[in-house]
Amino acid sequence: MLDIAADLRAWCAARREFALATVVAVSGSAPRGPGASLAVDDRGTALGSVSGGCVESAVHELCLEAISSGAGGVHRFGYSDDDAFAVGLTCGGVLDVLVTPVRGGDPVRPVLGCVLDAAADGSRAALARVVSGPPGQLGRALAVHGDGSYEGGLAGGPALDRTAAARVRALLLAGRTGTAELGTAGGLCGRPLTLLVESTARPPRLLVYGAIDFAAALARIGSFLGYRVTVCDARPVFATPARFPDADEVVVDWPHRHLAQEARAGRLDSRTAVCVLTHDAKFDVPLLAHALRLPLGYVGAMGSRRTTTDRAARLREEGVPETALARLRSPIGLDLGGATPEETALAIAAEFTAVRHGRSPVPLTGGRLPIHRRTAGTKVP
Missing domain, CATH: 3.40.50.720 (NAD(P)-binding Rossmann-like Domain)
Structure with a gap:
């Protein structure tokens, strides 16, 4: 998403409705890695790329459907041995793409705008989106700042949001784009949940x-x-x-x-x-x-x-x-x-x-404090 951040910010400022397709996982040979995005607005205008051309048309159609229906999801594309003309990657890889509608009332819109503003200002922030988990949480998002404060929510309650913000902040401080695994009850408890984290910060x-x-x-x-x-x-x-x-x-x-x-x-x-x-x-x-x-x-x-x-x-x-x-x-x-x-x-x-991380280098054995202590985690109203 950050590869087209400037254009997306302009779309948000113009109140355009669009859908955002982002590569969330790659297996084998593929042209682009996690974080690469294609955005399509309600007029069919496209920005960016998820595959360098292999599956762009199919993803473009999925984005238009998401704008119309308000429903997104993760879609898998791979090479078909049975039909060389089937939608897929001719390089032989497998691509998982998250399609998220970004319309006027969608909860992801203000969260996305917050991270796009941070990217434009050169400040540290990360966008975390649910790419695997319960259907009601798929695509939900958090914007996490360098101090650990956050905006948005994962539709799993405050405890999950706080835990997720702490995990996302660790990737943000490292300037990394990647995935974070946790559970719907916070920590590793509950149903498995996977977040795609895209950081605006450069590596330290x-x-x-x-x-x-x-x-x-x-x-x-x-x-x-x-x-x-x-x-x-x-x-x-x-x-x-x-x-x-x-x-x-x-x-x-x-x-x-x-x-x-x-x-x-x-x-x-x-x-x-x-x-x-x-x-x-x-x-x-x-x-x-x-x-x-x-x-x-x-x-x-x-x-x-x-x-x-x-x-x-x-x-x-x-x-x-x-x-x-x-x-x-x-x-x-x-x-x-x-x-x-x-x-x-x-x-x-x-x-x-x-x-x-503001920690004292002491053994965890025998300690009484939580292992994953949070240095921040305040939700911005």
């Missing part, structure tokens, strides 16, 4: 400074967790794409200069994690002095306790206030007992994940 950034073996392991786990990973080092002999195949980009530059450029370009936010692995005061002191003054989600630095104490003294000499120093996670990572680059990367990633 992970900036790794210091082109060492620990950085390679951290880039790998950061990519696995859905971060856009940058590795930066001032030494061109070490900062090469070949050494960091899991990084989205490898930059040769002085770390503090690179961070300043990223900040000026507006590419950093409260989800950004900065990990300083340079082990060299001439690199990490000016870098950390700048990083600790930015509204970043996580700032950590590798080093022994002696190095950490010496570094803190140097930062104070640079004028970094104690309130800013208190944000520095150093020595970096949780005390998991590991020593290899992979184990160290796991300890670092576990720490910035806990910080990002």
